[in-house]
Amino acid sequence: MNVKQQSKAVKTSAQAGVGLLHKAFEILNLFQLDHADWSQSEIIEKTGMSRSTVSRLVRYLAETGYLAEIPKAGRYSLGMAAINLGQRAQAGFDIRVICQPVLDKLAKITSETIILTVFDKGSNCAVCVDQIESRRGGLRVFEEVGASFPLHAGAAPRSILAALPDPLVDGYLEQELLSFTPQTMIDKKRLKEDIAAIRSQGYAVSSEETYEGAAGISAAFLNSDGQPLGSLAVAFPVHRLGEQERVIMGRQLRKFADEISRLL
Structure with missing residues (x-):
């Protein structure tokens, strides 16, 4: 040969x-x-x-x-x-390292606080695992790493809730829902309407639901099976951005969250 x-x-x-x-x-x-x-x-x-x-x-x-x-x-x-x-694989997996380039890009574009959360299935909560604080002057919004909120309260958790299958959403909404401020969304009919809107537009918006004076926009990122792993959020003072600016930022977040889904 x-x-x-x-x-x-x-x-x-x-x-x-x-x-x-x-x-x-x-x-x-x-x-x-x-x-x-x-x-x-x-x-x-x-x-x-x-x-x-x-x-x-x-x-x-x-x-x-x-x-x-x-x-x-x-x-x-x-x-x-x-x-x-x-x-x-799980022991060597650090979602913060994987997502860091995306967080950095988003922080440069918005100059607002960027928050990365992961979905804790055991407690049905979104847990903050990383953030980049706002570089803008005046009132700034930030979240403590390790803090968690239930899936109905605020944009970052609710974008995860909206990404879950309907049976899991229905099961979650059967429980008593905690309120953190007078603006926390706990009415179940209103929540279902908001979940439908999140699924349609691809991102969640909240205003003063977890902290007074703070607003947020968030999009969930998914695993290969289409299940939510966490969310990417922008937090800012409630009066900083107008309606049109929030729509633009929401669409940007959707693209960045999709990028994280591909990376994962």
Whole structure:
């Protein structure tokens, strides 16, 4: 075999390996929260792969711990190796570092306080994890890192609430809603109308709902499944921006939040 033939053989082998890797990830990506276990016949039907390919890849993934066979059911779920990989990824994941360039760009454009929140599913709250304080003179608005607010109170939390599926929104609104100022939105009919508006325009607006004298505009960013991970918000004194300026800023926020979604 000459050099050219050897090079072609190596290239063909590498392409075949990449193809199998792609198929393995295609199988692993089938396992989602709303469909946590699959049979081999279901995998074949969903992916269009041959029975022999699915059998070989499922057997390999099970042997390496990325899939686990459910006893006597003929079905598979994600295994401990996949869970461990997710835990290691989470431990090394710092959303602040990933989002920092976007926050910096937005701060330069607006000169107002920029707030980054993450969605705490356990407590149904938006938690402030980072901020850039306003460079403008006069009254400034800022939030303490680590502070949290429930999903109905203020623009940053409510943009997350609006990004949740309807059943979760309805479940959230069944509970008693806390009020922080006289302007906190706690009327459930009004909240549903506001959620519909947020979904339509792509961003949330609030005025004096968590702090008197402070207003906010926010857009949620999402994971690959379309579920909210957190929000990007601009906070400013309530009288600083007019209606038209708020619309322009809301549209800018939507674009920046979409950029974060792509980065994540």
